[in-house]
Amino acid sequence: MRASLLQIAVDEGESVDSRRRRVASLVREQAGADLVVLPELWTTGAFAYQEFAREAEPLEGPTHEAMAKAASDAGVWLHAGSIPERGESDGVPAAGEGPLYNTSLVFSPSGDLVAAYRKIHRFGFDKGEAVLMGAGDELVTVRMPGVTTLGLATCYDLRFPELFRGLVDAGAETFVIPAGWPERRRSHWTLLAQARAVENQAFVLACGTAGTHAGVPQAGHSIVVDPWGTVLAEAGRGEEVLHVELDDGKVAQTREQFPALKDRVLGLATPLHRR
Numbered sequence: 332m333r334a335s336l337l338q339i340a341v342d343e344g345e346s347v348d349s350r351r352r353r354v355a356s357l358v359r360e361q362a363g364a365d366l367v368v369l370p371e372l373w374t375t376g377a378f379a380y381q382e383f384a385r386e387a388e389p390l391e392g393p394t395h396e397a398m399a400k401a402a403s404d405a406g407v408w409l410h411a412g413s414i415p416e417r418g419e420s421d422g423v424p425a426a427g428e429g430p431l432y433n434t435s436l437v438f439s440p441s442g443d444l445v446a447a448y449r450k451i452h453r454f455g456f457d458k459g460e461a462v463l464m465g466a467g468d469e470l471v472t473v474r475m476p477g478v479t480t481l482g483l484a485t486c487y488d489l490r491f492p493e494l495f496r497g498l499v500d501a502g503a504e505t506f507v508i509p510a511g512w513p514e515r516r517r518s519h520w521t522l523l524a525q526a527r528a529v530e531n532q533a534f535v536l537a538c539g540t541a542g543t544h545a546g547v548p549q550a551g552h553s554i555v556v557d558p559w560g561t562v563l564a565e566a567g568r569g570e571e572v573l574h575v576e577l578d579d580g581k582v583a584q585t586r587e588q589f590p591a592l593k594d595r596v597l598g599l600a601t602p603l604h605r606r
């Protein structure tokens with residue numbers, strides 16, 4: 332599988348509309364790739380909390396329209412990163428009402444929306460995304476026939492290994508993780524991406540943003556790790572397109588030659604206190 336990770340710069344000097352147009356043409360330039368991946372909340376920036384409500388869109392909003400067309404023009408599977416989604420409220424919503432979610436969109440090469448994943452673990456503890464957005468509650472996988480099965484996660488989700496185990500149990504072989512990870516914790520990003528690959532014997536395609544928004548410098552350093560933990564490609568801090576070729580048989584081969592996943596012990600009992 333040929334994959335392109337588009338590490339987009341998200342800076343305040345560029346309007347959401349012009350970034351959307353710029354990203355759509357970058358996606359079109361990836362014709363020939365099998366899978367193209369964008370970062371988390373690249374329309375607003377993952378830390379631009381005050382923009383979430385203003386720029387929120389329904390699933391089939393302007394980003395959906397632009398990305399569906401870009402995917403079909405390029406003939407690629409497109410993980411279009413995530414958008415601030417405005418979900419439907421119960422009853423009849425007034426304009427601009429309804430809960431917000433951090434929702435990833437995946438398009439087939441014909442431009443059909445084949446999956447939407449609402450981020451399960453929201454970042455911010457008692458502020459920011461954690462209070463402004465609702466949590467997803469569904470694991471999502473996407474089958475790319477004859478190639479691989481994707482398992483979807485978003486940014487802060489990377490810190491929660493049980494989510495990835497759930498995705499493995501659902502058949503995932505390749506984790507796709509859009510992010511807006513800050514420079515301050517870049518060492519965690521790289522370490523956790525490798526850990527998730529090794530412990531699950533899966534590919535990790537983790538695509539972050541470049542630039543600075545809401546005063547938070549972004550780490551960049553999008554990374555692709557193979558099921559043995561080897562880093563196949565890693566970006567720098569600026570805007571960059573990372574091209575990588577993955578060996579489709581590598582997951583099955585690694586799981587067969589070093590069958591650690593078969594040694595999982597499930598349902599461990601609560602520990603007893605022994606004197």
Ligand SMILES: NC(=O)CCC(=O)C(=O)O
Nearest residue numbers: 377454486487511513516
């Ligand atoms: N947007 C995010 O989820 C940020 C996550 C983060 O900064 C961290 O886990 O550290």
